[in-house]
Amino acid sequence: MLRKTTHVSLRALLSGLLLAACGGVPEAGLAPAAEPLGTAEAAMCSGISVTSLTLSGISTYQGEMAGNGGWAVSPGANAVRLEYYVDGALRSTEERFGTYNSSTNTYQGTWYFSTTGIACGSRGFVVKAVPMIIDSMGNRTTCSDSPRSLSQTVTEPCPTPAVSLHFCYRYPDPYTASTVRCDASASGGSGTYNVFWRKNSTGAWVQGQWTQFFDCAYPSNPPPYNSYLAQTQFQVKVIDSAGRESAIQTSSTFSCEIRW
Template sequence: MPRHLSSLCVLLSGLLLTACGGVVDLPEEGEPLGTAELAMCSSSAVTQLTISGVSTYQGEMAGSGTWTVSYPANAVRLEFRINNVLQSTSELPGTSGTWYFSSSGLSCGSYLFNVKAVPMVIDSGGGRTTCWANTSKSVSRYADDPCPTFCGDGDCSFDEDAFSCAIDCCQGRCNNGACCSASNYCTDGSYCLLY
């Protein structure tokens, strides 16, 4: 091929590249899913959420459980509530795992514990998207820490009975003031006056 033709080809190829906008950088192969090009939350769901156990002892509640999310979710946002009051949140990466919760400063009594899981997508740049409109799950369980009982608290419970704690355990009184919790009649034959 003549030299003048070769130079002409080089010149024309340069003009073509310039006219067409130059070279375009293509994304690297194998780039992780969850990037901005994907529909971040489409089909994401929490597919499993459990409470393995929750208990309250001396003012502290503790619990744990498991979670699983479906593609394209690759993380979960957990919300922990006691008696419907938000206590804390946690964001955990992965498609499944174990969650843990603890809270202190509770008084004795019965409490409703609830954990809610919402799917999330963490993209390759570290951006975090919580998929609020997608399928979430919520589970609840009661945790009890019985209050200490004492005679005079108005509750006939545990080791109390009509003899050890008449004030809490009597259903009524006889004319002589004795407790008559076992029957409607008193030992002197009179009728028990029920409260």
């Protein structure tokens, strides 16, 4: 009996040594097999936030918007993900690694934004910062639960459009034609133009084209008794997409024969 008991104890001892040599650990030290995905990331982001987000300036000029500012994150984070919005639409994103501040044990940095194709008028700008952790292997953890954002309205006055009346002349024969042709163009302003024409300063405006034709009977010689000559001018203006109206341009005076 004594030999059997000793033999069993020796086998148990050898089994334990073999388990230890193969890397085994007591059952109580095993990590839970069903640990939910993302638990480690959530723990890593605990208490991390963007502590400061500043805007040094933002402006628009001739369709380009540009601005810059600074950011800082709480201890544990060392970078930010930045999102830039114009009128609610996401225009660009970027990630920026910070500069370490030993006195506060935190990271901080700057941001810069620039884009083109911005219409004149009032535009809404938003910058959003989300804290990040970037480790020495380049692995990135974005802590989306604690972002910070700021907004500002940016206004660039829309330039007033200008219309040019190049010429008005009888068409096609300058000596006999009963039609006057006028040609115009425009510049400045915003977007596209709507062109409007009228006869004389008291006539009604009618939307037209860059080239517009008017009835203007050539005077008879001698004039018939049932007619008179109307001294007529032709005017043009444009209105751009922003609703801004140009100054009025007026042609030279034409004599148009009117009969009754």
